[in-house]
Amino acid sequence: MLKEGYVRIPSGCAISGIIDRTGRLFSGQSIADSIATMHDRSNGLGGGFAAYGIYPDFKDYFAFHVFYDDLIAKQETENILKANYIVALEEKIPTRKTAHIKNAPLIYRYFAIPRPERLKLSELDENEFTIKFVFNINSNIPGAYVFSSGKNMGVFKAVGYPEDVANFYKLESYKGYMWLAHGRFPTNTPGWWGGAHPFNLLNISVVHNGELSSYDTNRKYLEEFGYICTLQTDTEVAVYIFDLLLRKHGLPIELACKVVASPLWKQVDRMSPKEKILYTNLKIIYRRALLNGPFSMIIAYEDGFIAINDRIKLRPLTAAKKGDMIYVASEEAAIRQVCKNPESVWMPRGGEPVIAELIRENEKEMYSTKEVTA
Amino acid sequence: MKTINASGIHYRALNEIIKELVRSGEDIINLKNVNGQRYIGVNLSGITKINIEGTPGNDMAAFMDGLTIEVFGNGQDAIGNTMNDGNIIIHGHAGDVIGYGMRGGSIYIKDSVGYRVGIHMKEYKDKVPVIVIGGNAGDFLGEYMAGGCIIVLNLKNDEDIVGEYCGTGMHGGVIYLRGDVEDYKLGKEVIKEEIDDRDYVFIQKYVENFCQYFDYDFQKIMDHSFVKLYPIGKRPYGNMYA
Numbered sequence: 001m002l003k004e005g006y007v008r009i010p011s012g013c014a015i016s017g018i019i020d021r022t023g024r025l026f027s028g029q030s031i032a033d034s035i036a037t038m039h040d041r042s043n044g045l046g047g048g049f050a051a052y053g054i055y056p057d058f059k060d061y062f063a064f065h066v067f068y069d070d071l072i073a074k075q076e077t078e079n080i081l082k083a084n085y086i087v088a089l090e091e092k093i094p095t096r097k098t099a100h101i102k103n104a105p106l107i108y109r110y111f112a113i114p115r116p117e118r119l120k121l122s123e124l125d126e127n128e129f130t131i132k133f134v135f136n137i138n139s140n141i142p143g144a145y146v147f148s149s150g151k152n153m154g155v156f157k158a159v160g161y162p163e164d165v166a167n168f169y170k171l172e173s174y175k176g177y178m179w180l181a182h183g184r185f186p187t188n189t190p191g192w193w194g195g196a197h198p199f200n201l202l203n204i205s206v207v208h209n210g211e212l213s214s215y216d217t218n219r220k221y222l223e224e225f226g227y228i229c230t231l232q233t234d235t236e237v238a239v240y241i242f243d244l245l246l247r248k249h250g251l252p253i254e255l256a257c258k259v260v261a262s263p264l265w266k267q268v269d270r271m272s273p274k275e276k277i278l279y280t281n282l283k284i285i286y287r288r289a290l291l292n293g294p295f296s297m298i299i300a301y302e303d304g305f306i307a308i309n310d311r312i313k314l315r316p317l318t319a320a321k322k323g324d325m326i327y328v329a330s331e332e333a334a335i336r337q338v339c340k341n342p343e344s345v346w347m348p349r350g351g352e353p354v355i356a357e358l359i360r361e362n363e364k365e366m367y368s369t370k371e372v373t374a
Numbered sequence: 375m376k377t378i379n380a381s382g383i384h385y386r387a388l389n390e391i392i393k394e395l396v397r398s399g400e401d402i403i404n405l406k407n408v409n410g411q412r413y414i415g416v417n418l419s420g421i422t423k424i425n426i427e428g429t430p431g432n433d434m435a436a437f438m439d440g441l442t443i444e445v446f447g448n449g450q451d452a453i454g455n456t457m458n459d460g461n462i463i464i465h466g467h468a469g470d471v472i473g474y475g476m477r478g479g480s481i482y483i484k485d486s487v488g489y490r491v492g493i494h495m496k497e498y499k500d501k502v503p504v505i506v507i508g509g510n511a512g513d514f515l516g517e518y519m520a521g522g523c524i525i526v527l528n529l530k531n532d533e534d535i536v537g538e539y540c541g542t543g544m545h546g547g548v549i550y551l552r553g554d555v556e557d558y559k560l561g562k563e564v565i566k567e568e569i570d571d572r573d574y575v576f577i578q579k580y581v582e583n584f585c586q587y588f589d590y591d592f593q594k595i596m597d598h599s600f601v602k603l604y605p606i607g608k609r610p611y612g613n614m615y616a
Binding site: 037038040266270312313316318331332333334336337345346347349350 | 514
């Protein structure tokens with residue numbers, strides 16, 4: 001079969017995200033029910049989920065989820081993995097036989113931490129070390145693809161409708177504090193397992209409805225920072241841009257949003273002198289990180305998620321709140337399916353992010369009680 | 375009168391049931407527990423009234439010709455696409471691309487609407503489509519508008535009554551705003567003016583309906599300044615390639 005980038009299939013998508021801001025864990029059934037409401041937005045060529053908080057027993061280990069085409073790819077990958085990491089647990093990711101998910105690759109997960117001597121030798125921190133490892137496998141080992149590499153989180157994806165993917169991976173048996181989902185209607189490229197959303201690197205996962213016409217500009221920009229785009233799929237760049245902006249450059253979330261959906265020059269002209277300086281500089285410095293083209297996107301990081309549209313809102317996005325729960329989805333119906341009486345429902349304007357983060361106070365309280373001595 | 379519990383019914387099956395009832399001349403159809411079913415009321419003509427409890431899916435009432443649909447909840451995207459006749463009443467907000475290419479009938483929305491509402495509406499003789507919005511509107515309101523009328527009431531007095539690019543490429547029809555709008559938000563094909571008595575009489579009829587549907591005080595709404603936006607000419611791009 002021809003993979004991403006070799007075939008063009010012009011065509012929509014569905015996205016959904018749920019977070020319990022108190023950090024309480026809830027089963028994957030909710031997100032599966034939510035995305036299933038939008039069944040007709042996708043065409044069965046890709047569905048996937050990102051789940052945060054699901055591996056508390058291994059929360060300090062990188063959780064690698066890997067697809068293998070064959071045992072040779074598995075052997076080669078494990079050789080590199082075990083030379084560089086101490087693997088605490090390796091196992092097949094549990095799946096269920098279902099009629100609708102076919103041609104599954106070998107799907108494994110590994111909980112691993114970098115070998116101290118290797119890490120020291122590399123002169124990198126463990127995140128950079130892990131990014132290098134992921135890019136190495138994905139670009140150099142044919143038939144192996146690391147599709148999830150965060151801590152205490154995991155991506156589950158396949159070719160199929162999202163509700164079937166949830167059933168295949170037994171998502172109802174996992175509990176997380178934050179979930180993303182995607183139903184795919186591939187634009188430009190055929191559907192294959194690696195090409196399903198979410199896309200992930202370390203703790204950042206992205207689901208996307210739309211098309212990034214800035215893909216090639218973004219790709220070349222990211223290559224200068226060592227990111228390697230192995231999929232020729234537009235959404236991949238969004239993950240690396242947020243990794244670059246948030247983790248490497250330490251930009252505040254709000255400003256990172258203004259990089260990818262930057263105000264137009266004529267809007268900058270109307271700003272106050274102070275804002276004008278900020279946004280002019282931001283636009284110039286991060287010109288090549290601008291995401292152009294239609295998108296509605298949910299970007300999850302360990303503390304929460306961002307839901308954002310392109311500046312002129314060429315894709316749908318609805319948000320809702322009930323107590324400490326925040327919901328975002330392509331359609332209101334997908335929220336109401338799992339939240340009967342939301343306190344408020346709104347449609348964010350173009351380029352205006354919905355930022356939903358874990359409530360930090362609780363954690364501080366927890367730490368302060370722990371730290372009491374004498 | 376027929377009542378249908380739409381919970382868990384796929385849109386194709388639901389619309390098949392609705393179509394049969396409308397064709398048999400049913401006066402009222404109550405749809406309960408609607409959630410995301412698309413295309414309700416699409417391409418139907420008749421005098422049936424459909425009451426919807428829940429959140430109907432995208433493209434509701436596209437190509438509709440007659441009928442009244444009242445939604446007791448929010449609407450999603452693309453309501454009334456190329457609608458020819460009928461009346462839609464939404465007790466909540468509605469999404470993007472409402473009334474695209476609308477040719478007749480009316481849409482009343484209690485709260486705000488999203489982007490690209492009333493794009494390329496058109497009119498012919500007595501067929502004049504009307505959209506009345508109780509809240510505010512996003513960017514591209516009335517883009518390439520060729521006829522008909524959009525009224526934005528901004529009852530919550532939001533800072534932005536409309537978004538940017540309002541009336542870009544407008545070459546027919548009229549937009550009334552309760553309040554004022556900054557010039558930078560308007561397309562260059564648009565003239566802004568205070569309303570006159572004839573405009574006032576015209577708006578009145580639709581505001582009366584709005585007040586009746588959503589229980590507002592008519593005088594309170596009308597006791598406010600309005601502006602109207604109308605096109606400079608019928609052919610804004612007539613000399614573009616001349």
